[in-house]
Every structure is written in C-alpha cells, then in structure tokens.
Amino acid sequence: MKTTEAPVIVTQVFNNTIEDVWKAITDREEMVQWFFDNIPDFKAEVGFKTQFNVQAPSRDFMHLWEITEVIPNKKLVTNWKYEGLAGNSFVTMELEAVNSKTQFTLTTKVVEDFDDSIPEFKRESCVGGWNYFIKERLADYLK
Numbered sequence: 082m083k084t085t086e087a088p089v090i091v092t093q094v095f096n097n098t099i100e101d102v103w104k105a106i107t108d109r110e111e112m113v114q115w116f117f118d119n120i121p122d123f124k125a126e127v128g129f130k131t132q133f134n135v136q137a138p139s140r141d142f143m144h145l146w147e148i149t150e151v152i153p154n155k156k157l158v159t160n161w162k163y164e165g166l167a168g169n170s171f172v173t174m175e176l177e178a179v180n181s182k183t184q185f186t187l188t189t190k191v192v193e194d195f196d197d198s199i200p201e202f203k204r205e206s207c208v209g210g211w212n213y214f215i216k217e218r219l220a221d222y223l224k
Contacts, residue, residue, distance in 0.1 A: 082170070082191045082207055089189040089204070091211045097223050099176045102183045103154045105223060106174055115222035116214060117144075125151050132164070137201055142166075161189075168195030168202060187215055 082089075095102055105111045107125040119133050129148045134141050143164035149171065150158035157174045173188045189211065195202035201210075 082168070082189075082195045082197065082202055082204055084191050084194055086191065086204055088191075089187075089207050089211060091187045091208075091215045093185050093215050093220060094179060095183045095185060095220065095223050097183055099154045099178055099183045102176055102185055102223065105219065106185075107157060111222075115218040124148070125153070125157055127151055139200065142201065162193075166196065166199070167193065169193035170195075185215065185219075187211055 097105075105115065107123065109120055109123040112120055112123055117133060117135060119135075120131065121133055122131055123129070125148060127148055127150065130146065132143060132145050134143050136142075145162050145164055147160040148157070149160050150156060150173075155176055159172045159174075160169070161172045162169045168191070170189055170191045170193075173186075173190070175186045175188075177184045177186070189207060197203050200206060
C-alpha cells in the first residue's frame with residue numbers, strides 16, 4: 082500500500098444496534114472472537130497502545146496499535162504499523178444508525194508507504210483482509 086493509492090474502504094450493514102457493534106469492535110473479549118485471537122489488551126481510549134504478533138507464511142508481523150481518536154458508539158481511529166517494517170496507516174471504524182440497523186464503515190489510509198514487495202502489504206491483500214474480517218468474521222460473530 083502506498084500513500085498515492087486511494088484509501089481502502091469497506092462498508093457493511095449489520096442487523097444490530099450501534100451499541101452492540103461498538104462493543105464487538107472495542108471490547109477485547111469480543112474482539113478475540115472475530116478479529117485477532119491474541120490481542121493481549123484493548124481499551125478504546127486515546128493514547129492506549131498494544132502490540133501483538135501475527136504469524137504469516139512469509140514472516141512474523143508484530144502489530145503496533147495506538148488509539149488516536151474515540152467518539153463512543155460512533156468512531157474509533159487506530160494508528161496501525163508493524164515493528165521493524167516501513168509503513169504507517171490509520172484505520173478508522175465509523176458507525177451510523179440506518180433505520181434500526183448499523184452501518185459500519187472501515188477506512189484504511191496510508192500515511193507512509195508500505196513495502197509492497199511484501200505480499201501482505203499489497204493493496205489486494207489489504208482489501209481482501211478487511212473484507213474477510215468485516216463481511217465474514219464480524220458479520221458471522223454478530224449474527
């Protein structure tokens with residue numbers, strides 16, 4: 082992913098309340114059910130930091146997260162990068178009531194180029210990964 086590429090945007094409507102979706106994306110006990118099962122801790126508080134390793138076939142990816150903005154039940158912004166690897170991004174999760182449902186929009190904006198010689202850092206991988214996590218894993222979890 083490069084700064085010159087458009088942000089990755091994934092939108093999904095859930096048949097759940099905003100409060101239920103917010104809890105699923107901010108409560109560590111719920112996050113490990115659908116997102117990464119090894120998140121050691123998580124707090125939806127500005128300045129909160131966590132790190133955890135994800136093993137891929139090609140290498141380990143030590144995720145470094147820092148929460149930069151929180152509007153409860155509306156918006157969560159995480160600075161997302163990887164230890165020892167070039168690249169930096171912000172992942173924004175926004176919730177909006179649509180009738181009695183919740184529209185969830187995730188936006189990944191790259192602010193420092195990732196090394197796209199690493200397959201996991203190619204745009205297609207990012208798009209595929211977020212579609213998997215939001216439209217499959219989170220959707221199944223919230224059913």
